[in-house]
Structure formats: C-alpha cells, structure tokens
Amino acid sequence: MEQRTGPSSIQAVQGAAADPAFVPGITGVTGITGPAPAEPAPAAGPDDEPRDAVPQDAVPEDAVPEDAGPRDAATGPDGAPEEPAAEAAEVPVDGPVFEAADRRARIVADAAGIRLSLDEESCEFRWDEIGAVETATEGFGKRFVVTVHTPDRRWWPIEIDAPSRSRVKEWEPLLDAVLDAYFEDGA
Numbered sequence: 001m002e003q004r005t006g007p008s009s010i011q012a013v014q015g016a017a018a019d020p021a022f023v024p025g026i027t028g029v030t031g032i033t034g035p036a037p038a039e040p041a042p043a044a045g046p047d048d049e050p051r052d053a054v055p056q057d058a059v060p061e062d063a064v065p066e067d068a069g070p071r072d073a074a075t076g077p078d079g080a081p082e083e084p085a086a087e088a089a090e091v092p093v094d095g096p097v098f099e100a101a102d103r104r105a106r107i108v109a110d111a112a113g114i115r116l117s118l119d120e121e122s123c124e125f126r127w128d129e130i131g132a133v134e135t136a137t138e139g140f141g142k143r144f145v146v147t148v149h150t151p152d153r154r155w156w157p158i159e160i161d162a163p164s165r166s167r168v169k170e171w172e173p174l175l176d177a178v179l180d181a182y183f184e185d186g187a
Contacts (some may be wrong), residue, residue: 097176102161141165
C-alpha cells in the first residue's frame with residue numbers, strides 16, 4: 001500500500017467545521033446555512049431624527065398617571081409579583097400521569113407531552129411532535145426502556161433502573177394509560 005507524504009490534490013478546508021458557510025459554493029444554497037444576512041441599515045446622522053419620535057415637551061404632564069413610574073419587570077400592574085411564563089403555561093393535570101425515575105434518568109408523561117431527562121440534559125415533546133412511543137424491558141427485567149420516536153425518523157431512548165422487577169411491571173400499564181388518553185396514533 002502506498003502512502004503519500006506531502007501535499008495532496010485535495011486540501012482540507014480549514015474552518016468548515018465551525019462555519020459551513022466557509023465552504024466555497026455552499027453559501028448560496030438555502031436551507032443549509034440559513035437565510036442571507038440582511039443589509040445593514042445606513043447610519044443615522046446627528047440631524048436625522050426618527051419619524052416616530054415625539055419630543056418630550058409635546059406630551060402634557062397630565063397625560064402620564066401619577067402612579068406610573070419605573071416598575072420592576074417581575075411585578076405586574078397591581079404591584080403583585082408575576083409568575084414566570086413557563087410556570088403559568090403549565091397544563092392542568094386532569095387525566096393520567098406517568099412518572100418514573102432513578103438516580104440519573106427521569107420520564108414524565110402527562111397532558112402536556114413527554115419529558116425525558118438524563119443527568120443535566122433534558123428534552124420535551126408535545127403530543128403532536130411524537131410519532132410513536134416504544135417500551136422494552138432489559139437487564140433481567142429491572143430496566144425499563146422508553147423510546148420516543150418523532151415523525152422525522154429520529155428517536156430518543158431513556159433507560160430507568162427500577163428497584164425491582166415488579167415495579168417495571170407496574171410502570172407499563174401506567175404508561176399505556178397515559179398514551180391511550182393523550183396520544184392520537186396516526187394524527
């Protein structure tokens with residue numbers, strides 16, 4: 001077998017791993033590198049004033065209510081603290097809920113969808129994003145494996161180590177009840 005030493009006819013493209021747009025000929029292809037950057041806006045001169053700007057002396061003093069002042073971003077109009085949007089957007093739990101966890105992994109399936117987490121990593125799937133859910137038992141019947149498949153042929157498996165084999169046997173019908181309640185097969 002012959003091995004070349006020295007420059008070859010194909011040179012490596014440095015920087016392509018960090019920026020796909022660096023590869024010659026690929027920058028014009030849409031969908032690979034994203035949309036073309038917008039043209040920068042011309043810089044405004046010192047005598048250019050925005051058209052929507054209203055001079056401060058044009059607003060009468062009585063137009064601003066007395067209690068209006070700088071409010072904290074975390075307080076509402078009545079001064080009460082507002083809840084973050086993520087907590088306020090939670091779906092009320094009226095139907096079945098499945099939850100299983102071990103020291104590293106966790107799965108939660110409820111009306112909102114399925115959430116998987118392993119150590120610090122997590123992912124969340126709404127029911128309309130799920131193509132199929134597959135379950136299996138491994139490790140002499142003590143490991144419960146749930147795999148979430150998406151319509152674009154990707155899958156995310158998670159393994160939960162159960163304290164006993166009987167616990168895995170309890171989890172399967174609980175997850176099936178959640179899937180029967182919320183998952184619309186073929187939607």
